[in-house]
Amino acid sequence: MSNVARTAADRSDTDPSDVLALDSLLTPDELELRERIRDFTDQQIRPEIARWYEDGVFPLDLAPQLGELGVLGMNLEGYGCPGRTAVEYGLAAMELEAGDSGIRTFVSVQGSLAMTAIHTWGSEEQKEQWLPRMAAGELIGCFALTEPTAGSDPSSMTTFARQDGAAGRIGDDSGWVLDGAKRWIGLASVADVMVVWAMTDDGVRGFLVPAGTAGVTATPIGGKLSMRASIQCDVTFDGVRLGPEALLPGARGLRGPFSCLNEARYGIAWGAMGAARDSYQAALAYSQERLQFGKPLAGYQLTQEKLVNMLLEIQKGTMLALHLGRLKDAGKLRPEQISLAKLNNVREAIAIAREARTILGGNGITLDYSPLRHAANLESVRTYEGTDEVHTLILGQHITGIAAFR
Numbered sequence: 001m002s003n004v005a006r007t008a009a010d011r012s013d014t015d016p017s018d019v020l021a022l023d024s025l026l027t028p029d030e031l032e033l034r035e036r037i038r039d040f041t042d043q044q045i046r047p048e049i050a051r052w053y054e055d056g057v058f059p060l061d062l063a064p065q066l067g068e069l070g071v072l073g074m075n076l077e078g079y080g081c082p083g084r085t086a087v088e089y090g091l092a093a094m095e096l097e098a099g100d101s102g103i104r105t106f107v108s109v110q111g112s113l114a115m116t117a118i119h120t121w122g123s124e125e126q127k128e129q130w131l132p133r134m135a136a137g138e139l140i141g142c143f144a145l146t147e148p149t150a151g152s153d154p155s156s157m158t159t160f161a162r163q164d165g166a167a168g169r170i171g172d173d174s175g176w177v178l179d180g181a182k183r184w185i186g187l188a189s190v191a192d193v194m195v196v197w198a199m200t201d202d203g204v205r206g207f208l209v210p211a212g213t214a215g216v217t218a219t220p221i222g223g224k225l226s227m228r229a230s231i232q233c234d235v236t237f238d239g240v241r242l243g244p245e246a247l248l249p250g251a252r253g254l255r256g257p258f259s260c261l262n263e264a265r266y267g268i269a270w271g272a273m274g275a276a277r278d279s280y281q282a283a284l285a286y287s288q289e290r291l292q293f294g295k296p297l298a299g300y301q302l303t304q305e306k307l308v309n310m311l312l313e314i315q316k317g318t319m320l321a322l323h324l325g326r327l328k329d330a331g332k333l334r335p336e337q338i339s340l341a342k343l344n345n346v347r348e349a350i351a352i353a354r355e356a357r358t359i360l361g362g363n364g365i366t367l368d369y370s371p372l373r374h375a376a377n378l379e380s381v382r383t384y385e386g387t388d389e390v391h392t393l394i395l396g397q398h399i400t401g402i403a404a405f406r
Contacts, residue, residue: 017280020315025322026091033088037095040069045099050367052229056222058102059229060140060190063110067137071096071107073115080132081115086333087325090270094321097271098278101377102230104271109186110134112263114141117195120259121206121251130193130208142191144182144235145257151184152390153405154197154204155254159237161198161207176200176247178207178215178240184384188218188233195248196237197257206248206256215240226380262338265385266328269341270321273314275378276349279371280310283356286369290361297359306355313348321345336398343391350378 015023023031044065052059066072073081074089097104115134118126118141133139150157159180178198188194194209194216209216215238220231248256284307287298297303324341327333353375357364364372382388397403 017284017311018315019311020319022315022318022322026087030085030088030091033084034091034095037069037071037092038098040065041095041099041103045096045103049100049103049229050373052102053100053373054228054367056224056228058106058231062103062106063137063140065137066107067135071111072137073111073119073131073135074107076111076115076119076131076135078131079119079127080135081119082135085325086266086328087322089267090321090325093267093271094274094277094318096274098274100229101271101275101374101381102227104267104274105186105227105230105381108264108267108271109143110137110141112267113143113260114191114193114195116260116263117143117206117248117251117256118208121248121256122208123245123249125245126208126248134193139192140187140190141193141195142185142187143257143260144185144188144194144196145261146182146184148181148183148234152387154257157197157199157204159196159198161200161205161242163201164241175244176207176242178209178237178242180237182235182237184221185218185233185235187231188235189220189231191218194235203253204251204256206251207242207246208248209237209240209242209246213240213242226376228376261385262335265338265342266324266333268381268385269317269324269338269345272345272349272378272381273317273321275374275381276310276314276317276345276352279349279353279356279374280307280314282370283307283310283359286363287359303359306359310352310355313352317345317348336395339386339391339394342386343388343395346378346382347388350375350382353378 070082071092074084074092075086077083093104096107115131118130130139134141145154147157147159159182161176161178164175164177178196180198192211196207196209197204198207217236218233220233287303288296290297320341324333324337327337353371356371357375360369360371363369367373393405
């Protein structure tokens, strides 16, 4: 066991917040990786995140640092990707989101969505062209699925790609003309390549649209009360001409984008527990230092009840995420299990962040403390990659056998 892993294991034995000894379920390699990501978060994210959030900026210089850290396309194999396990990716997501949801979201958009789409559905040429530099953080990708009127129901998308018959041929080897609009597309204004999902005469297909392609406009969405240290955009496509090499040849129908969404949802189940844990730890530390009526807040029954209730859900949610990770690494993870974890862990994380803020009193509404920032961010996490309602319906269909989406 390395010194880093040994230190992490020793600390877990004395950590009063790890009541279930969950760290004992992790391997030395997993503990070592977690500590490395945690150190990166402590050194590179925590000192600056309040300023990034207040200013509403995402620091693009983090991209190559995250590439060097090995968290971009983390559990993908080959093409310069790290090839780590699902559990290791989950641990990384948890530690990054303990810093801020916006940072974990960058990793998710880049790796779980854009890179996974290319890795799973792209041609060999597309993989070689894009994945190595995306894994290194040298190139940025985005994933354009959601539309202004098609969020939870992507089957109703109106963005359309028609085959360009000007060259006298129709088929996957002909060019395309893309028209339409997308909304809430993370990183679109800074992306070197967009993975765009569009309706065609042959159903939903995926396309790679390089930056600078004529007819593409990406406009950052302003006035956000959540995910401020992150980039989301409106994107329009106006007569965008694409060659046959733009088509993702393996993706046909909604199975293509949904496979990527499940990867992102898996990471969210872990990440939300990172935000929850950070909120809890901020409240715990504050309650032990803040004196009221002559003794620390932590010495009052009502405060202890709040802390215990937070800890219960963090321990359960983390154990749930770890169970999913083990299933995923064994090739046994099912979509409804991902929905259960995403629904539960994000919902509980929001409640924990809000409750943590109450312990901080008036100071809790400032950026000096993390819980309210986490709570605001988690409202976005709760919505993207499937709302509570969508995941409830997925689970409802699973247990009853009846689809109630319509």
